[in-house]
Amino acid sequence: MLVINYFLNYFVFPREAKQFPHKLVSSAWDLSSSARSKIITGFSGTNDTQLLLPIHIRQDDLPELQKTDAIVVNNLLKAENEYYQSLAINASTDVILNQLVTHQLKINVILDVGALFIDGSNKEIATKWLALSDRNRIDYAVYFKSDSIFVCDRQDHEHRFETSPASERLDHCIFYLDDVHTRGTDFKFPKGFRAAVTLGNGLTKDRFVQACMRMRKLGSGHSLTFWSSHEVHQQILNLKKKISVENREEVNNNDPMGVMDILCWVYENTQQATWDGLHHWASQSISFQRKISAFEPIHWNDNQQVFTNEMMKELAEKCLEPEIIELLRMYGSPKELRTVFEMYSLRYADVGDASSRQIQQAVLRQLKKYGGKKRRLAQLLDEEQQRELEQELEEERQLQRPPAVQPCQPILHDEIKKLCEVNENVDIVSSRDVFQHLNYAFTNTTLFKICQANSWLPNLWVSTEFQRVIATKGESLTPFLRPPRWIVVYRNQQLIFLSPFEANWLMGRLPSNESPITTLRLLLPRTKRIQSIFVNTPTLTVPPLIRFANDNNANFLLPNDWLVQLFIFNGTLYFETVEEQTAFCQCLSLCPNPRTEAEKDAFEKEWIAADGFVANPEHRLSLQLHQSRFHSNPLGFIKQLIENRNNSYASIRSHVGSIILNSTKLI
Incomplete structure (x- = not known):
């Protein structure tokens, strides 16, 4: 018994029975208060939830957009979308993906609006799909991670989509969009792309249409296939039979499911969701009226008011609602079936403030008009429900920046100084403490093992000072790889990359009165189409080659194999x-x-x-x-x-x- 008590007190109750005496509720009614002086503007591609807007908000559809819903439905009903497949009971991610890959039609996008892929993260699902896909056709899998778009290639390298080559090769990608991101995302899918839309329990028309319209060219280049869970398949089948009976049509279980059957099921779910939503909508109106009553005694001066601590405390107490519901109130009263209109007519009797009377009447009119005659137990509004609570620990965000590193103190070797002396011949090959072959630049970086040291021309060099960047030991030099900007062309035979410190010293000391067979040159990467790299520009060498235009030995341009x-x-x-x-x-x-x-x-x-x-x-x-x-x-x-x-x-x-x-x- 002691073990059971310990387990309940320290593991079960703190997590599952966490409650507070009161709660402060906020809803769309508060965000769009009628007291606002500015016009509230919103946008949605559908209008299915307009009945659940706060009573002081009126949906005003633009005339030119009123036909949008009909156009979308018309596109959904086109012949190229007439493919439906039901899945086995409790089908796993692997089973669904195998069916998609072996499907006769090539599928490029998964729109998981039905949330059927539940046994893995977005990356795991996308990479599994990539592994099963055709290697000759697909190179990348695109998915969402923490609301950012990521891409994974066949080497399991993960990158942000915006900076990845995949962003310009969409025809070589497959896309997995989870339920949350089947709304509000926009990919420019190539023409000919086909999506698999999953159908899950309770899917409404708003969510369904929003997901389908991720295929922006639906009806003119994009198409859909539909995949339902076993439970949803039974719901669609039962609804189809019900409609056939009501229309006095013959019921044939062998008739294939079509988009029309899916739309009927989606509309049925939408009606149920709207009816259920009326209960929450009416409850939110009561909370909103409570806040109006709390703020009514405040005298505003040009919409300005300084709130003292006492005023804030008083406001909070008036706006609070009980969080703990007594068992007697929840289960003790007789069970009564009432319409939603009857329920809230009684509730509004307790909220008798005159300032909210207009809101009450408007809400009750809407409940009477759209609530219907369907009845439910009044106690169910306050029933104890199991809520999924996300356990959050108190966090203090700390930014972990890269550790500080110590830069190297620059050194100027004597051999570097001798480069500008005409009568001095520097033995570059023998001066290994000052000059190294080009691959030496990658020392202590991740590139060193794959740079193929013997592949570089033997007359291309770097100074050891060029490679030295930081003095801190134990750090990888990959982030500190020095940009190659300054080179010396020595006696028109050797090319040496120098550090800016060395180049700065040589810049003012290279002779300009002798034949310039040793020149300091600037080298830039060509990152734009029309861009000079400067290395062969005669006027920009030190000394300028333009002065010796008649000297073929001096006017030396780097050949293509060097470049x-x-x-x-x-x-x-x-x-x-x-x-x-x-x-x-x-x-x-x-x-x-x-x-x-x-x-x-x-x-x-x-x-x-x-x-x-x-x-x-x-x-x-x-x-x-x-x-x-x-x-x-x-x-x-x-x-x-x-x-x-x-x-x-x-x-x-x-x-x-x-x-x-x-x-x-x-x-």
Whole structure:
């Protein structure tokens, strides 16, 4: 007995029997008070709930929109939407998804307005669906997480939809919209998309139509299929039989279910929901009248009033309602069946304030007009109901920012100083404490293992100072990868990336009176179509090459095979010429579309992968990829590097993005 008492007192009662002496109720009546001086404006695609609006709110439909409901219903009744399927009893997520995937019609969107997918999170459901989908056609699953749109790819990488390549490849996506997000969301689904609409218990027309209209081109390019739970199927079947009997029609159980049958069931639910809602609507009106009475003694001065603590306490006491209902009041009185009009006529007798008499009369008129003759037990309005309470702990929000890191103190090596001396020949290869090959820039980052160190040109270097950014030990350097902006072209043979500190020192010391075979140059990534990268602009080198235009040795422009590797290294997204694009594809061992006849044959022989990569060295020679540098598929590395350099994914509309994401050249 002690164990039972302990369990009840510490686990059951604190959670299930949590009550307060009083409650302060707020509703739509308070939000839209008739005392407001401004016009209240709202929007909805349907008007099914206008009977439940506060009595001082009048729905005013625009004439040009009054036909909207009829247009939507007409679109739903089109032949392309005539597919209905009932599910087994207690069908799980896996069972439903398997039926959707094996369905004869290709389904791209799940509109779970019936809330049939209950055994998993949105991500779990979406990724299960993605795993079952056709790999050649579908690459991403889109879903909602904490009211934000997320996308997951086949490698289980999760990203925000807005910055993901999936946002520009909707035809390669499947979409799972849970019940909450089948309203108020807007995706520009491509033409030809088909949705599976789930039907759950008590689904009303408002929710049903709102969900169906996520398919914005319904009736002109989008279509629907309907999937009901076993319980709903029985409800639709019984309603169909009832209607047939009332119309004196022959009942045939073998007749297929259609959209018309679904709409009849939805309208039936809407009537029931509206009738049930009248009880809550009338109760809310009583709470609203109680507040009007509480505020009536206050004398307003130009709508201004200073409330003292005593006034606030008095107002609160007048507005409070009892939370604890006595068992005698709930179950002790005789059971009586009454209409909703009769119930609230008696209740309003207790609220006798003259200021609310007008509201009472208006509410009772509406209850008499629409409440009907259906009766229910008056005690049920106060019946004890099990409520689902979300246990909330008191929280204090704390922002956890990245730990502070200590920057490195810049160092200027003697070898860097010697770069500007004409008569001094710096041995770059031997000075490994100052100069390292290009892949050294990725040291202590997540990119180091996948950068393919031997794929970079041997005359491309970084200074060790370029790689040094923070002094804090134990931190990954991926977020601190230095942007490559300054390069030295040394004796027209070696290219060295420098830190801004080193570049600043050299800027004023490179001689301008000698033949400038050593130049300091600015390099920018081309992130827009029409943008200069400056590296080959003669007027912007230090010293300016324009002064030595007649000296072929001095007027040195970086060749394409150098530029391409710089483009890869700095996250460039666009090319200036077809030659740059060709050199880029050659360097990465890619053979994207559009292809020649020989390349198409190679693709059919599987020499060329779906992403355009050519893995076999012999096949590269046959396809004339003579400038190939990367011998393992580099696309994962390129995507991560672009994301790091530009703080965003490569757009599929960009030259580089189209090649690495869609295997297609744009110029």
